Amino acid sequence: TARLIYESIEEQFNFSCFLANIREVSAKNGIVHIQRELLSHLSVRSNYFHNLYDGVKIIANSLHNKKVLLVLDDISERSQLENLAGKQEWFGPGSRIIITTRDKHLLMTHGVHQTCELEGLVQEEALHLFCLKAFKQDQPKSKYQNLCNEVVEYTR
Template identity: 45%
Template sequence: MASSMAFQLGASSSSSPSIRPWNNDVFLSFRGTKLNINDVDRGVGVMWHKLRSKKILLILDNVDDLSQLEKLAGDRAWFGLGSRIIIITRDQHIIENSRVDSKYKVMTLDDNEALQLFSLYAFEENEPLKDYVDLSKQVTKYAHGLPLALTGLL
């Protein structure tokens, strides 16, 4: 039986990159007993002890520092045969400095396509309502043309 985990990563207010569970229930289900999630080193150590050699799906979202990847998925030998690791990052440097089997680059929409997609979800029209044109353009600019971000904002 395969196990899965997801981590939302990103820079924290401290000088070191943050690592925190994306879903505490998922993290808790693997460790059985309560652990101080703020103690990253201990939490990661217990997690790998319980998961070593098991087939897993590990999703690392918003990876912005190579040390995050090294800490959570440093060696393929940690995981069982058939395991998959999905790394989501905007930093191409992280992918280039990691052993990855394949890459997928998300295609972004141009400004007009982004505005049309957002309008379809927000207003059920191909264009924003007259009073919301400027706000809609700000929203689509914020989403950087990423389709999931445009539809997920609603």
């Protein structure tokens, strides 16, 4: 859903960036890596830094007067928010920061003004999506039907 919103409005901004799977990328490569990715997507050349503090300064200084669309997908820790989209003043007028997370409390502690909670897929839609990803077909073979239903129910 965040990707669809991003794609439908990105043309309205001077700079746009979709940072996917931050939980996973941060655990694997660290937040400095994500800061560099953000600056690279936004055509900021000052991405030669080695610590979070320098990354924060460069992000804030580079974007403070620009209209930016930034999507932070799957935020799992407050430090990720603080080091990627620390304060409103980092971004110019008209900027939009879209954050997806499993932890609504993170948004509240960061001072996010507006939230939208999405519901999960219904069983039938979830099974269809699972089958497309797992088997590259709309439905499971009949011998796997029960197992697939159990997997989908467990993950919902």
